[in-house]
Amino acid sequence: MPDRINVVIPLFNDWLAVGLLLERIRSVVDAPLQNRLAFLIVDDCSAINYDTLPSGIGKSLSILRLYRNVGHQKAIALGLAYLADQTDQYPTIVMDSDGEDRPEDIVQLVQRGIEKPGHVVFAHRAKRHESLTFRVFYTVYKSVFRLLTGKVITFGNFSLIPATQLRKLAHVSEIWNNYPGGVIRSRLPYTAVPLERGRRLAGESKMNFVSLVLHGLSAVSVLIDTTAVRLALFCVMMVVASIFGISVLLYLKFFTSTSIPGWTSYLTFSFLIVILQAFLISLLLVFIVLSYRIQPQFIPARQFNDFVERVERVY
Known part of the structure; x- marks a missing residue:
């Protein structure tokens, strides 16, 4: 593995949670791996700004500021497109800012990436901590997705993208609507490793019934x-x-x-x-x-600059 692994973290107002996430990465990820992590927070036009962020964690920490709020999935696509536009390409981890993607599982994604070179590695949710109602509707969503598309989707955004596939994925228009569905549609090789879903570190989840339905519809639309x-x-x-x-x-x-x-x-x-x-x-x-x-398709790799206001280097 190279000496750098990018970590894309989409964020909307969750500055407290992402600060706790970084601190947890400092405490649970071994130094050899931690020192290779380069964090890119994709600020989805947050209404508030951070007061302070932890420093000295990983190789670097940058913030990609967007002109407007585009939503969680599109923020991921823009972050990936920005990294794909760089001269040097590195493996890239996608994880949420709230801590539900557990930092201690990063090492398992990286290990699986070594075992399956060239494969996008997703975290398959073996255990969840949401309410019973949410789990029931999520099960219904997975069943409907399989019925309508013939595909099984048991994973979310937490994943590792190999360096060789990053630019290819950034040219897949479907990740603009739904990142996991876009990977399925792209026909790039992917695999999954069973991992437990963590608990939110701070604040309240923005995922409710309506947002879950919209998320499900966006995933189905990718395979229209x-x-x-x-x-x-x-x-x-x-x-x-x-x-x-x-x-x-x-x-x-x-x-x-x-x-x-x-x-x-x-x-x-x-x-x-x-x-x-x-x-x-x-x-x-x-x-x-x-x-x-x-209809002309939106290609993140070609049009991401239209959404990027600036890039801030924290350290």
């Missing part, structure tokens, strides 16, 4: 082509089932002596409505996919 095909196939199945139902009713009415209840006419009409709706949904999906393909 696959999702559209699966939904279209579901519509075809509904049409086939409706035609079969109508055929059975017509057969019973005209070719058998079976008494047909009066409500079967309403059932036939309902089947026709299902067929019409399935056709319209399929048509809409076709237009959505065609529109997606002809």
Whole structure:
């Protein structure tokens, strides 16, 4: 491994938490590895600024200031694009600022990266500490994601990107919407190591039901082509089932002596409505996919400078 590992930390107002995170890195990460860490905090246009930040932790600490708030996933994409634009390329770790990505697990990501060269290494969440309601909805999200995309997503942002893949990933437009989904869409090799999720060091989590739904939709949107095909196939199945139902009713009415209840006419009409709706949904999906393909894509590596106000070197 090279003598430098970049650490991208997206942040919005969580200065107290990131200060505690850095202190924890100082206390739990062995000096040989700690001295190789170069921290890049991506300030997502925070409404407040830090009072003080710990010093002397790792190789360096810089703050990438953004002109406007773009959200957690886009802040990650901009941080990666900024590092990919540098002359020298190094392995890059992505971790949250709140401490839920445990600093003591950095060594396991690095070790897995050595075992799987060229692979993006994600932290698979083997154990979580959120509320029961959050865990239930998160399980539903993973199930829906698998149903719509055919992919299994059991990881978040905490990951290690090898130096050889950083520039490639920065040219993947899908990381602008969802970083883990973008890695899946990019077809770059990736793996995962089971790690426990930590607890927030300070403040309250900004992830609620609405933000979880939006996060899930952004992940699904990254694989819109696959999702559209699966939904279209579901519509075809509904049409086939409706035609079969109508055929059975017509057969019973005209070719058998079976008494047909009066409500079967309403059932036939309902089947026709299902067929019409399935056709319209399929048509809409076709237009959505065609529109997606002809629209110019945002490439973080090319356009990240439009969002960067300045870079501050703390030490």
